[in-house]
Structures are given as C-alpha cells and as structure tokens.
Amino acid sequence: MSRRTVAELSRSLAQGEFSSTELTRDYLDRIRKFNGVYNAYITVTEELALAQAAAADQRRARGEHGPLTGIPLAHKDIFCMQDVLTTCGSKMLANFISPYNATVVERFNAAGTVTLGKTNMDEFAMGSSNETSFFGAVRNPWDTQRVPGGSSGGSAAAVAADLCAMATGTDTGGSIRQPAAFCGITGFKPSYGRISRWGMIAFASSLDQAGPICKSAEDAALMMNVMAGPDIKDSTCVDLTAPDYMATLNDSLKGLRIGVPKQHLAKGLGAEVESALQQALKVYESLGATVHEVDLPNSHLSVSAYYVIAPAEASANLSRFDGVRYGYRCENPANLEDMYKRTRSEGFGSEVKRRIMVGTYALSAGFYDAYYLKAQQIRRLIKNDFDNAFKDVDVIIGPTTPHTAFKIGEKNDDPVTMYLEDIYTIAVNLAGLPGMSIPAGLHNGLPIGIQLVGKDFDEARLLNIAHQYQQNTDWHLQRPEV
Amino acid sequence: MVWETVIGLEVHVQLDTKSKLFSGSSTTFGAKPNTQAGIYDLAMPGTLPVFNEEVLRMAVKFGLAIDAEIGRKSVFDRKNYFYPDLPKGYQVTQLAFPTVGKGSLQITLEDGTEKVIGITRAHIEEDAGKSLHEDFQGLTGIDLNRAGTALLEIVSEPELRSAKEAVAYLKKLHSIIRYLGISDGNMSQGSMRCDANVSVRKVGAKEFGTRAEIKNINSFRFVEKAIIHEAQRQIELIEDGGRVIQETRLYDADKDETRSMRSKEVANDYRYFPEPDLLPVVIDEAYIDAVRAQLPELPNAKRARFVSQYGLSDYDAGVLASSREMGDFYEEVVKICGDAKLSSNWVTVDLQALLNKNDIEIENSPISAARLGALIGRIKDQTISSKIAKTVFEAMIGNDQSVDEIIESQGLKQVTDSGAIEKLVDEVIAGNPEQVAQYRAGKEKVFAFFIGQAMKVSKGKANPEQLNALLLQKLKG
Numbered sequence: 001m002s003r004r005t006v007a008e009l010s011r012s013l014a015q016g017e018f019s020s021t022e023l024t025r026d027y028l029d030r031i032r033k034f035n036g037v038y039n040a041y042i043t044v045t046e047e048l049a050l051a052q053a054a055a056a057d058q059r060r061a062r063g064e065h066g067p068l069t070g071i072p073l074a075h076k077d078i079f080c081m082q083d084v085l086t087t088c089g090s091k092m093l094a095n096f097i098s099p100y101n102a103t104v105v106e107r108f109n110a111a112g113t114v115t116l117g118k119t120n121m122d123e124f125a126m127g128s129s130n131e132t133s134f135f136g137a138v139r140n141p142w143d144t145q146r147v148p149g150g151s152s153g154g155s156a157a158a159v160a161a162d163l164c165a166m167a168t169g170t171d172t173g174g175s176i177r178q179p180a181a182f183c184g185i186t187g188f189k190p191s192y193g194r195i196s197r198w199g200m201i202a203f204a205s206s207l208d209q210a211g212p213i214c215k216s217a218e219d220a221a222l223m224m225n226v227m228a229g230p231d232i233k234d235s236t237c238v239d240l241t242a243p244d245y246m247a248t249l250n251d252s253l254k255g256l257r258i259g260v261p262k263q264h265l266a267k268g269l270g271a272e273v274e275s276a277l278q279q280a281l282k283v284y285e286s287l288g289a290t291v292h293e294v295d296l297p298n299s300h301l302s303v304s305a306y307y308v309i310a311p312a313e314a315s316a317n318l319s320r321f322d323g324v325r326y327g328y329r330c331e332n333p334a335n336l337e338d339m340y341k342r343t344r345s346e347g348f349g350s351e352v353k354r355r356i357m358v359g360t361y362a363l364s365a366g367f368y369d370a371y372y373l374k375a376q377q378i379r380r381l382i383k384n385d386f387d388n389a390f391k392d393v394d395v396i397i398g399p400t401t402p403h404t405a406f407k408i409g410e411k412n413d414d415p416v417t418m419y420l421e422d423i424y425t426i427a428v429n430l431a432g433l434p435g436m437s438i439p440a441g442l443h444n445g446l447p448i449g450i451q452l453v454g455k456d457f458d459e460a461r462l463l464n465i466a467h468q469y470q471q472n473t474d475w476h477l478q479r480p481e482v
Numbered sequence: 483m484v485w486e487t488v489i490g491l492e493v494h495v496q497l498d499t500k501s502k503l504f505s506g507s508s509t510t511f512g513a514k515p516n517t518q519a520g521i522y523d524l525a526m527p528g529t530l531p532v533f534n535e536e537v538l539r540m541a542v543k544f545g546l547a548i549d550a551e552i553g554r555k556s557v558f559d560r561k562n563y564f565y566p567d568l569p570k571g572y573q574v575t576q577l578a579f580p581t582v583g584k585g586s587l588q589i590t591l592e593d594g595t596e597k598v599i600g601i602t603r604a605h606i607e608e609d610a611g612k613s614l615h616e617d618f619q620g621l622t623g624i625d626l627n628r629a630g631t632a633l634l635e636i637v638s639e640p641e642l643r644s645a646k647e648a649v650a651y652l653k654k655l656h657s658i659i660r661y662l663g664i665s666d667g668n669m670s671q672g673s674m675r676c677d678a679n680v681s682v683r684k685v686g687a688k689e690f691g692t693r694a695e696i697k698n699i700n701s702f703r704f705v706e707k708a709i710i711h712e713a714q715r716q717i718e719l720i721e722d723g724g725r726v727i728q729e730t731r732l733y734d735a736d737k738d739e740t741r742s743m744r745s746k747e748v749a750n751d752y753r754y755f756p757e758p759d760l761l762p763v764v765i766d767e768a769y770i771d772a773v774r775a776q777l778p779e780l781p782n783a784k785r786a787r788f789v790s791q792y793g794l795s796d797y798d799a800g801v802l803a804s805s806r807e808m809g810d811f812y813e814e815v816v817k818i819c820g821d822a823k824l825s826s827n828w829v830t831v832d833l834q835a836l837l838n839k840n841d842i843e844i845e846n847s848p849i850s851a852a853r854l855g856a857l858i859g860r861i862k863d864q865t866i867s868s869k870i871a872k873t874v875f876e877a878m879i880g881n882d883q884s885v886d887e888i889i890e891s892q893g894l895k896q897v898t899d900s901g902a903i904e905k906l907v908d909e910v911i912a913g914n915p916e917q918v919a920q921y922r923a924g925k926e927k928v929f930a931f932f933i934g935q936a937m938k939v940s941k942g943k944a945n946p947e948q949l950n951a952l953l954l955q956k957l958k959g
Contacts, residue, residue, distance in 0.1 A: 080528045088527065100521055102528060199528040205758035234530050235760050313758055316560050319571020320525040324624065336622075340564055363562070363753035372755060 002026045002162045003479060006219040009165055010067045013060065020060070020070025023165075024053035024114050027072045031116065031163050034482060038139045038148075040158040042077050043085045044117040052114040059112050067222055069112030074164040076155050077118035078125055079210075080199040081105050088201045089121040089133040089151075092321045092328045092347035102199020103231050104168055104210050111226045116164050120154030123349045124318065125175055125203040127151050128421040129411065132351040137408055140182060142446055142480040146405040149179030149421075155213045156183040161482050166214040166223055170200060172207045173306055174400075174425025177437035180213060181400035181449025184439045184478055186466070188212045188220040191457045192432035193238040196231030202317040204310035205236075207429045216476050217438065217466035221245035224459060240457060248460045249467040254288035256465065259393030263299045264424055270403035276441030276448040277399055283472055284397075284465075294389040294396060298381045302427035303419055305382070308362045308375035309430070315359030321347060354415065383431040390455050395465050399424055400437040400449035424451055434459045438466050439475040447478070484685045487713040488693075489648045489678055490640035493655055494633045495665045496609065496673040497540045503608045503632035504531030504574065504760075511671055519611075519626035525569035530759050533558075537632040538763060540664040541581040541606050542773045544634060547658050547780055548601055550585025555764050556606070558757040563750065566624050567611035575607035575635075577754045581763070582634075587658070588782060589650040590800055599651050600639035609633050628672075634664070640679065640690065645709035649702050652676060653804075657781050661806045669700050676705055680712045681726070691716070692726040696733050696740055708733035712740045784809050792822035801830050807845045818855025821862055828858055832875055848879050856885040870894050870942050898945045900952070906944060907952045910935045921957055932957070 001009070001018060013020060028046055035041050049072065056070035080086050080098035082105075087093045101109070108115070122132040130138040130153025138153040140146040141161035148157040152169030156179035159167050169176040171189035180187025188211045195210045202208060212223035228242035258281065265274065281291050323329035323343030330346055333339030348356070362371035389396060401421060411418045428435040433456060437449040454462035470476045502509055505522035522529040545552045557579040560572040582604035589597050611629035613622050636655065642648045656667045656674060667674040676699045681691035696712055699705045711733075716726050731740040779787070781803045788799035788809075802812045808829070815825040833854065837844060857878070861871050866889060877888045889895055897903060910932055911918055921928040932953050936944055 080526075086527070093527065096527070098528075099526065197528075198530050201527040202759075233532060235532055236530075236758070312755060315753075316562055316570075316572050316755070319562060319564065320527070320569060322564060322566070322571060324566045325524055325569060326526070336566065360753065363755050365751045365753075368753075368755070 002030055002165070004165075005215045006068070006071055006166050006222055007216065009071055010222070013070050020053040020056040020072075020114060021050065023070065024049050024072050024116070027116055027162075027164060030161075034161055034163060037144060038141060038157045038161055038163070039136050040119055040138055040154045040161065040163055041074065041117045042087055042089070042120050042135045042154070045084060045115055048084070049114050049116050052109075052112075056112045056114060066111050068108070068226060070114060071165050072114040072116050073108060074116050074119045074155060074158050074167040075105060075108075076121055076152050076167065076169050078121060078170050078201045079105050079118075079168060080201065081115070081118065084118065086118065086201070087135070088125070089123040089135060090348065090352070091134040094134060094328065096327050098199075100199065103196035103233060104227055105199065107226050108168075113226075119152070119158050119167060122151035122153065122175075123352050124201070124314070125151040125170055125172055125208075126314070126351050126355055128174065128178055128418055129406070129408070130154065130179070131408065131412065132349055134349060139408070140405050141482060142184060143405065145407055146446070147182065147408050149182035149401075149405065151175040151179075152187075152213060153179050156180055156185060156187065159183070159185050159213050159215060160480060162479070166212065166219055168210060168227075169213040170203075170208055170210050171425075171429065172203050172209075172310060173429050174422035176211045176213055177400050177425050177435060177449070177451060178422060180437040181439075181451075182405040182447065184442075184447025184449075184475070184480070186212075186214050186216055186220055186436065186438050186476060188217075188224070188436040188459075188463070189428070189434065190224065190228060190459050191434045192429070193236055194242070194434070194457065194459065195227045196234040196237045198231055198233040198237075202313075204313040205317060206313060207306075207310055209429070217436075217463050217470055218246075218249060220436070221249055221463045221467070224463070228459070238457070243460050245460050245463050248464045251464045252288065253284065253465060253468050256284070256287075256289035256395065257393040258284055258289050258291045259294035259389050259396045260291060261296045261299065261389070261396060261398050262293050263296050264398035268402050268423070269399055272441070272443035273399045273401070273403060273448050276443070277397070277450050280440045280450050280469065281397065283469060287468055287472065292393055294393055296382075296385040296389060296427065298378065298385050299427050301378045302382055302430055303423055305375040305378040306422075306426045306430060307358065307419060308371045309379065311355040311359030312362045312372050313359070315356045315363065318348075318352070318356055323347070351415070379430045382427050386427075386431045386433060386453075394455075395462065396453040398451050398453075400451040401425075404443055404446035404448055428453050432456065434462050436462060436466055438469060439478065440473075441475060442478060447475075485682050485713075485717050486685045486687075487644055487709065488640050488681045488683060488690055489642035489645075489709060490693075491638045491642065491648060491651060492677040492679070493636045493638075493652065494609075494675045494677075495636060495659055495667065497537055497632040497634055498663070498665050498673075499534055499536045499540070499632055501534060502630040503534055503537055503606070505630055507630065509631050511673075513627055515614075515623070515625035515627060517627065519629060523569065523626055523630040525571075531574065531757075533760060533763065534632065537606055538581065538765070539773055540662070541604065541634055542765065542770060543662050543664060543777060544604060544636075544659065545582035545585060546770070546774050546777055547662055548582075548585035548587055548604075550601065550604070551583035552765060552770055553579055553581045553583055554766075555579060555762050556581040557762045558606075558760045559754045560757050562753045565610070565613075566622065567613045567626070567629065569611070569626060569629055573608055573610065574757050574760070576605035579762070580605035587638075587651060587654055589647065589654045591650060592646060594797065597647065599641050599647075602637045602639055604634050604636040607633050607635055640681075645706040645713070648678065648709055649706045652702060652705055654781070657804050661778055661780055663778075669702070672700065675700065678705060678709055678712075680709055680716070682713050682716045682720070692728050694726065694728065694740070695730045697730055697743060699733050704733060704735050707735070707738055708740060711738060715740065778806065792816065792826070794822065794826050798826045798830055801834075802826060805844065807843070811844050811847070811851045814851035815855045815858065818852060819858035819862060821858055824858050824861065825855070828854060832872065836879070849875070853878060853885060860885055860889065864896060864898065864945065865889060866894055866896050867942065867946055869937075870896065873942070894943065896945050897940055897943045898948060900948060903944055903948050903952055906936055906940055907949070907956050910939065910953075911956055918957065929953070929957070
C-alpha cells in the first residue's frame with residue numbers, strides 16, 4: 001500500500017481499505033528496513049507518528065477529516081518542529097530541539113497528516129547532491145552509487161523509495177526540482193511568497209521557498225491546498241488567498257502556448273535529456289498545445305548572480321550560529337573571539353564556510369556595488385526576460401537538469417561544476433516564479449526530469465499542465481527496484 | 483590660538499511601545515533577565531520579523547514635529563557584526579532610506595538667542611541586549627530583555643558649537659519626545675542615550691577636525707562635562723604637536739575623563755544590505771495627515787501662546803512650555819486662581835525649587851496644581867500676604883490639609899483690621915524714638931526698619947499696604 005500516490009491513499013483511507021495506523025506502521029517498517037541503505041531520514045519520529053495516526057483514525061471516524069488526514073509524510077530537516085531535533089543537516093544544530101513549529105508543519109498537523117520524521121539534506125540547504133550533510137550522503141534509490149540531488153535529497157529519496165507518501169522540501173536555487181528530477185518524482189516550487197517561511201531555517205531569504213515533493217501533480221495540488229496562503233508571521237508571504245489547486249487540474253490544454261527557451265537547448269544539455277524533452281513536447285502538442293521558441297537573453301548570468309546574492313544573504317542568516325544561545329559550542333573557549341572562531345570553524349562544514357566567505361566578501365565595503373548591487377541588477381534583467389517571454393506563452397518548458405544523476409563523489413573537487421548543476425533552475429528563483437519538475441523519461445535506468453515554469457502566482461495552471469501530462473504518460477509512476 | 487568645538491549628536495530614543503520592534507515580546511523595563519525575550523528576540527533559527535506599526539506612527543510623529551521630510555518608502559537593512567548581546571549577528575536598522583529625513587530643531591541658548599540645529603535623519607532600528615560583566619566570575623551574563631526594543635536614532639548635523647549648545651539641543655529633543663509621548667526619555671534607565679561626535683578646529687577654519695565619538699553618555703550633565711573634557715583633550719593634543727585620531731571613546735564620570743574604547747572602529751565593516759525578511763514600508767499622504775492630526779501642541783507653539791494669552795515674558799513662557807506636564811500644571815493653576823503672572827512666578831520659582839531640591843518630576847509634585855491654585859487665590863483676595871504664602875507653601879508639603887485649613891489652624895490670616903494695625907504702628911514708633919528722630923531728620927532709609935519691626939511683631943501677618951500707609955502717615959506726623 002505504501003507505493004501508492006497520496007490521492008490513491010486518500011481514497012483508500014476514505015473507503016476504509018486500511019487505517020492510517022496500518023499505513024503508518026507499513027511506512028515505519030519500510031524505514032526500518034531501507035533507511036540504512038538510503039540514509040534519507042535524520043530523525044524518525046515513530047512515537048509521534050503512531051500517535052498522530054491514531055488521532056487521524058479517530059478524526060476520520062468522527063467524519064472530521066480532510067483529504068490528507070492520516071497520510072504519512074516527512075519534513076525536510078530545515079523545518080522547525082516543536083520538541084523534535086531540527087538539524088538543518090549540520091553539526092551546528094546536531095543537538096537543537098526546536099521550541100516551536102514552522103507554519104508549514106503547523107498546517108500539516110492541522111490537516112491531520114502523520115509525521116514520520118525529518119529528512120536528510122545538504123547542510124543548511126547548500127548543495128546539489130546531498131553530500132554536504134553532516135549526517136552523511138543520501139543515496140539515490142535508482143542507483144545507490146549515485147546522488148539523489150540536493151539540497152532536498154532526503155525528501156526526494158524518501159518519496160522515490162516509498163519511505164513516506166509525500167514530503168516537504170525547500171528550493172532556493174533548485175533544491176526541490178533537481179532532486180525530484182534525479183529521483184524520478186514530482187517536485188513543486190511555488191512562487192516566492194506563496195508559502196510561509198516562518199520556521200523554515202533561512203539560507204537565502206529572498207530566494208527560499210517551501211514546496212511539495214511527491215509522486216504526482218495531483219499530490220502536489222493536495223499538498224499545496226494545505227501549505228499555501230497568507231501568514232502574518234512572514235511579512236514576505238503574500239496576502240493572496242490560495243485557490244483550490246485541485247479544482248483546475250483537469251482543465252483542457254487546448255490552445256496552450258508553450259515556450260521553450262533557446263538558451264536551454266544549447267551546449268551543455270545531455271542528448272538523453274533533450275530527447276525526453278522533445279517527446280514531452282510532442283505529448284503536449286497532441287493535447288492541443290503549440291510550442292514556441294522563447295528568448296531568455298540573460299539566462300547565462302543567472303548562476304553568477306545567484307552565487308553572489310544567495311551567499312550574501314546566507315552570510316548574515318548564519319551569523320546567529322555563534323555558540324551563545326543554542327546549538328554547537330566549541331570545548332573550553334579561551335575567550336569570546338576563540339569561542340566564535342572555533343564554534344563556527346568546527347560547527348560548519350566546508351561548503352557552508354565557503355559560501356559564508358563568498359557572501360561576506362561580496363558585501364564588503366568597496367565590493368558591494370561591483371557584486372551585490374550588480375547581481376541585483378542582473379536579477380531584475382532576468383525577471384524582465386521572463387516577463388517578456390510570458391507575453392507570448394503561458395508556460396515555459398525545458399530541462400530540469402543537464403543530465404541524469406551523477407555518482408557520489410564525482411563532482412566534489414570543483415565547486416563551480418557543482419554550481420552548474422542548477423543552471424536551468426536558478427533563474428526561476430531569481431525571478432520568484434513557480435516552477436516544477438516532473439519525470440519525463442529514463443536513460444540507463446535513471447530518471448530524467450523536465451521543468452515547467454509558470455507566471456507569478458499561477459501555480460494552479462502549472463499544476464494543471466503537469467497533471468494533464470501525467471494523465472497521458474506514466475513516467476511519474478515508474479519506481480526503482482527497492 | 484582660538485579654538486572652536488564642533489559637535490554632532492547621535493541620540494538613541496527607546497520608543498515607548500508595548501511590544502518590540504519586530505516581535506510581540508513585552509518591553510517593560512526591569513523584568514528578570516531573559517524573561518522578555520521571545521523566539522525571534524533569541525534569534526531562534528527560522529524566525530522572522532514582523533514590523534510593529536506603532537513604531538512607524540511614533541517615528542512619523544517625531545518627523546512631523548521637527549518639520550522633517552518623511553520617507554514615503556523606508557527600507558530596513560541589516561548591519562552585520564558579532565557580539566553576544568546581538569543575537570542574530572546583525573542589527574536591523576535603516577541605512578539609505580530612513581523613515582525620517584532632514585529636519586531641524588530650534589534651541590534657546592542661555593542668553594536667550596535662538597539657534598536652529600539641522601537634523602540629518604532619524605531612523606528606526608532595534609536595540610541590542612545587555613552584557614553583564616559583573617557577578618559571573620570572569621564570565622559574561624547576557625540579558626536579552628532589551629534586545630529588539632524599538633529605537634529611533636536621531637542624528638544631528640555637526641552644527642553645535644559648545645557643550646552648552648549640545649545640552650540645550652538634547653533638552654529640547656527630550657522635551658519634544660515627551661510632548662509627543664513617544665518615549666519617557668529617561669537617560670538614567672537608558673531610554674534616551676547620547677553619543678557625541680566631537681572635534682575641534684581653529685576659529686574661521688573651513689574644514690572640520692578629526693572627530694572622536696564619545697559613546698553612551700547617560701545624563702545631561704555628563705554630556706556637558708564629557709564634551710568639555712574631550713574638546714580640551716583634543717586642543718591640548720594638537721597644541722602639543724599631536725594629532726587626533728578617529729576613534730570611539732568612553733566617558734568616565736567618576737574620573738571626569740574620556741578614554742579610548744576601540745581604536746579599530748574605522749576598520750569595522752558592517753556589510754549593510756537590505757533586510758530580505760521585510761518589505762519596504764510605504765507611507766501615503768493620508769497616513770501622514772492622520773498622524774499630523776494626532777500631534778499635540780509642541781513647545782514652541784505653546785511658548786508663543788503663553789506669551790500672547792497670559793502676557794508672560796518669553797523666558798518664563800519658555801520655562802513653562804519646556805515640558806508638556808509643566809505647561810499643563812501651569813494652566814491648571816491659572817484656571818483655578820485666575821492670575822497668570824502670579825501663577826507663573828509660583829510655578830517657575832517656588833515649586834521648581836522644591837522639585838529640584840527633591841529631584842521630583844512635576845507630575846509627581848507633592849503640591850497639586852489645585853492646591854497651588856488655591857494658595858495663590860488666597861494671596862489675591864488678601865487673606866494672606868505673599869510672604870505668609872511661602873510659610874503656607876512650606877506647610878502644604880507632606881500635609882493634605884486644605885490651604886484654608888492651614889491658614890486657619892496656624893493663625894496665618896492677614897491682619898487687615900485698621901485699628902489693630904494702627905495699634906501696632908503706634909507701638910513700634912513709641913519703642914524706637916532714636917530711629918524716629920533719624921527718619922524725621924531726613925534719613926528716609928530707616929523706613930524699612932519700621933516695616934521690619936512691625937512685621938516682626940505681627941509675625942508677618944499685617945497687611946503690607948495698610949501698614950505702609952499708616953506708618954508713613956504717623957512718621958510724617
């Protein structure tokens with residue numbers, strides 16, 4: 001039963017085919033059996049899960065349930081969960097028990113979901129392979145020698161290996177979409193401001209966005225119905241009532257105008273990915289859509305701009321980890337400066353330190369205009385590119401990643417090669433637009449993802465477009481041999 | 483060599499909001515350490531700021547009171563530095579787009595001349611917590627109750643030219659923030675803190691000298707002393723062939739000196755950038771108009787009104803308008819006794835002396851406006867003389883009897899019975915033949931002696947006008 005989609009599970013629970021408690025036990029069994037292989041979870045909250053499952057069953061018996069009541073999920077370990085270890089994949093927070101719940105956690109709790117645990121991730125969400133986690137690399141369920149992508153690699157692997165029905169993720173430069181592509185599942189990054197960031201440990205505040213990691217667009221819509229909407233605790237969360245994302249999933253795609261960025265079909269894109277993309281476009285054409293080339297002339301600048309803005313914000317966001325109030329503190333500090341230096345040298349991993357240094361440099365007196373300000377100007381140009389493109393098309397479709405999942409350790413020597421993993425996803429964060437990755441093929445037994453990008457706050461349309469593709473293909477139903 | 487001191491002040495005013503700038507935690511002063519620090523104040527991971535709109539209203543109020551440009555769009559920035567009492571490792575403040583832009587403040591100097599001091603800007607920012615270095619055996623205690631409290635940092639132009647001007651400016655600022663009700667301005671509790679940028683230059687020089695910044699001076703008197711001391715130090719240094727270096731100095735009130743605190747200050751790079759967790763604050767005309775409508779009468783307007791409405795001197799009106807409470811007190815006294823001039827004298831002289839002596843604010847005056855008004859009323863209707871009134875005034879402190887009861891019970895009622903006064907005059911003349919002879923021989927100054935004697939005998943109760951007239955009449959024979 002644990003291999004079904006959320007939508008299927010929800011129907012089964014409603015029909016009394018099995019209880020949430022039975023379903024939860026099934027997942028817990030699988031976690032016990034397979035987490036040692038994939039390392040997808042940092043913390044398993046078995047007791048809590050069973051209690052929530054029992055509560056969900058009672059709620060269902062009383063008829064007070066919603067579609068997600070009793071569905072077992074996992075939260076990326078970037079979301080604060082009250083009285084539960086919340087590590088953000090770092091030694092710095094390896095002992096941190098959160099005193100409060102993130103809004104996302106709160107909303108799922110209110111919906112009656114069952115929390116199986118907290119998933120592994122790149123340290124502070126900084127990485128594209130899940131190798132920077134203090135708790136060890138996560139393995140891709142399609143090939144355990146390969147990475148699951150990152151930074152939401154634990155959530156993606158857990159969903160792909162059916163160690164949960166659905167998971168939360170966060171995406172700053174591709175951290176939901178890239179692991180979704182590598183693990184053959186559906187990953188959705190809403191518009192910036194659609195979901196509250198309260199309780200989500202900040203990496204780069206102007207780019208971070210939470211979203212669903214799941215098995216289908218329909219599941220993403222179910223999750224979005226819980227996650228999206230205004231929150232007074234987050235001033236950057238927009239004051240727009242979220243629509244019912246399920247309502248428009250079956251809208252017709254007749255007349256849909258699809259834009260394919262010519263820059264995405266250029267050098268660097270793997271032939272297998274390009275071929276999967278072309279096939280997907282043919283499916284869309286068969287559904288009544290037309291395909292047009294669009295121009296994103298500044299897209300080649302996105303990775304550079306991102307690697308100024310994100311580290312700059314991170315350099316300040318991570319200053320609070322100083323050993324004073326919580327988290328890691330070095331042994332026997334000689335004085336304040338020693339405490340700061342050793343706490344942060346010992347508590348952070350090398351990728352995090354690299355980004356803090358890059359960000360600190362970019363904000364330094366004399367360099368601010370050349371780096372931070374320039375990067376913000378580029379960000380504006382990139383947004384303008386998308387605005388122009390969306391004058392002629394309704395959705396932009398391209399590859400999620402240049403190729404399929406790479407091997408663990410393969411890209412560790414050169415950070416820049418690793419940064420280029422997110423070449424197609426980063427611009428979407430800079431522009432604040434909604435984007436998603438859906439499975440569109442397999443190559444040598446490894447999944448290929450394509451990326452759909454929508455207009456600002458047009459998530460419902462994006463989910464509709466993805467759902468129609470999934471109604472006519474079965475790539476999203478492919479599962480690795482576990 | 484004639485030197486000129488150039489001073490600019492940075493004043494941090496703690497805004498009197500119920501909750502903090504970006505969190506719902508309480509701001510009450512004096513609570514047990516770390517009991518008023520919520521998860522945002524503690525910089526728990528994942529927490530976010532939510533701007534307290536009351537702070538905006540207070541800042542705009544201040545801006546309007548100093549005729550400043552109000553920032554239609556203000557932007558918060560992060561100022562990055564590490565310190566244990568700064569939980570996030572950055573302070574949220576406003577750099578390029580403050581809520582309050584250029585404005586000015588009119589100050590009155592001791593000789594009565596007016597001077598207008600430019601205010602560069604006033605921006606909103608959060609306060610840090612407190613580091614407690616005592617009582618922890620070599621360790622440092624951190625109290626984060628204050629962390630995140632809303633501050634308005636008011637930055638003056640370097641247009642103050644003496645320690646006295648600086649104090650006059652500070653007092654005017656103090657008066658305005660209290661008028662506006664945006665802060666209690668209590669310097670000893672730190673709700674108003676002053677940093678002074680001090681430099682010296684030769685009179686007539688165009689360029690400013692290198693400045694030193696004196697941090698956290700916590701009383702008006704210390705501001706004056708610290709500036710005097712620092713200017714003198716710089717002058718001596720330069721005259722001895724030395725050079726002032728830009729640094730931060732601390733004023734030590736016990737030793738009356740400033741000493742270097744951080745000479746590497748210049749090298750500090752705060753790496754400001756816009757705070758991505760907050761949206762820019764956009765203010766429209768309607769908002770500004772609504773705040774303007776809430777403004778109270780301000781010191782200058784009140785002073786002008788006191789001059790025209792009550793016929794007071796500019797100086798007295800200025801003293802009475804210096805605080806909202808003083809002005810209100812005065813006007814209540816006038817309302818009761820109907821004599822604006824007498825009321826002004828009593829409030830600015832006798833009552834003020836009493837308050838100063840006991841270091842009491844007028845709102846806690848041991849003699850209420852109603853009672854003072856009643857006292858002055860008894861002078862006006864000649865029940866007592868001005869002199870006896872002072873005795874009654876003394877008796878009123880720590881005594882809740884009414885003015886009339888005090889006069890009655892202590893037998894202080896003025897003697898106006900002409901028969902009784904005549905008897906008194908006769909007695910005095912009979913008892914001092916020598917002085918009578920002197921007076922009659924033309925030594926008119928002796929008249930005062932007779933008044934004194936008569937008052938002494940009557941215990942001050944004789945009506946002075948009647949006494950004067952009768953004495954004159956009898957002495958002239």
